[in-house]
Amino acid sequence: MSQVIANALVTVSFYTLVGVGFSFVYMATRFFDFSYAALITVGAYGAVAAGVWLGAPLMIAIAAGMVCSFALGCAIEATVYRRMRRNNASSSVLLLASLGVYLAIIAAVSIVFGSGSRALVPGGAWPTIEAFNVRVALPHFIVMAAALSAAVSATLILHKSEFGIRLRAIGENPDLSFAKGFDVDRDTLTAVAVGATVAGIAGALLAIDQGVYPAMGFRVLLGGIVSMIIGGIGSVRGVVFGALLLGGLEHAVAWWISSAWQDVVVFGALVFFLFVRPYGIFGVSSRRSAV
Numbered sequence: 001m002s003q004v005i006a007n008a009l010v011t012v013s014f015y016t017l018v019g020v021g022f023s024f025v026y027m028a029t030r031f032f033d034f035s036y037a038a039l040i041t042v043g044a045y046g047a048v049a050a051g052v053w054l055g056a057p058l059m060i061a062i063a064a065g066m067v068c069s070f071a072l073g074c075a076i077e078a079t080v081y082r083r084m085r086r087n088n089a090s091s092s093v094l095l096l097a098s099l100g101v102y103l104a105i106i107a108a109v110s111i112v113f114g115s116g117s118r119a120l121v122p123g124g125a126w127p128t129i130e131a132f133n134v135r136v137a138l139p140h141f142i143v144m145a146a147a148l149s150a151a152v153s154a155t156l157i158l159h160k161s162e163f164g165i166r167l168r169a170i171g172e173n174p175d176l177s178f179a180k181g182f183d184v185d186r187d188t189l190t191a192v193a194v195g196a197t198v199a200g201i202a203g204a205l206l207a208i209d210q211g212v213y214p215a216m217g218f219r220v221l222l223g224g225i226v227s228m229i230i231g232g233i234g235s236v237r238g239v240v241f242g243a244l245l246l247g248g249l250e251h252a253v254a255w256w257i258s259s260a261w262q263d264v265v266v267f268g269a270l271v272f273f274l275f276v277r278p279y280g281i282f283g284v285s286s287r288r289s290a291v
Contacts, residue, residue, distance in 0.1 A: 018224030021198025043203025073196025232283025
């Protein structure tokens with residue numbers, strides 16, 4: 001049982017990392033950007049290309065994944081979504097466009113790298129620490145540390161910095177923020193850059209832990225989005241709580257029933273919270289906030 005809890009914490013860390021990064025993007029753009037999954041994938045393949053093909057050290061490979069996702073995320077925002085928003089595209093239209101962007105990027109990755117699975121470290125030989133009948137590999141410690149750092153940093157940025165204040169204002173009302181003199185395009189691009197960088201970190205760490213394949217980003221993005229919805233959009237502590245709840249449920253179901261039911265848990269949790277509390281546990285309903 002202790003090993004199950006340790007494994008669940010790794011899943012929770014991935015969901016937290018992705019949920020925090022996606023929160024920045026969503027707060028600025030206010031639509032569910034499916035292309036974020038492609039940024040995770042590109043970050044993973046960037047790390048593999050640097051680590052395996054170029055023989056770069058591990059931290060340099062992770063940094064390469066971050067740079068790839070950062071560059072791609074900023075390029076998509078500047079060339080696609082910004083222009084669509086200027087043409088008054090609705091959130092649903094942007095969502096459909098993001099699905100097309102995601103499919104195009106994944107197809108390109110499949111053409112360049114192939115559709116098979118690849119490993120960042122051949123053989124996956126990582127040192128492990130064993131205590132109290134629990135074995136934790138070095139990459140899992142890195143994932144947990146990255147998730148904790150991302151959560152703390154996001155909290156400080158959103159609540160202690162001028163950019164965080166502007167970002168929350170833009171998320172509530174971009175037109176009013178523009179009228180107040182905020183550079184909405186610049187702050188949106190900055191938020192996307194932050195989120196894309198976090199996606200690159202998540203992708204690189206997934207490459208270390210599980211290897212890479214073209215569609216790898218979508219499953220972990222789903223977990224991050226569901227965690228964000230459970231906890232409350234715009235709330236970092238909500239993302240962490242949602243990740244703890246979702247990751248714990250997934251591994252409990254896998255332990256007591258079967259791992260085949262894990263996706264049922266994810267979609268079931270999504271439907272339940274959208275029906276019972278669509279603004280999340282730590283979120284505030286739009287009706288209450290308007291009053």
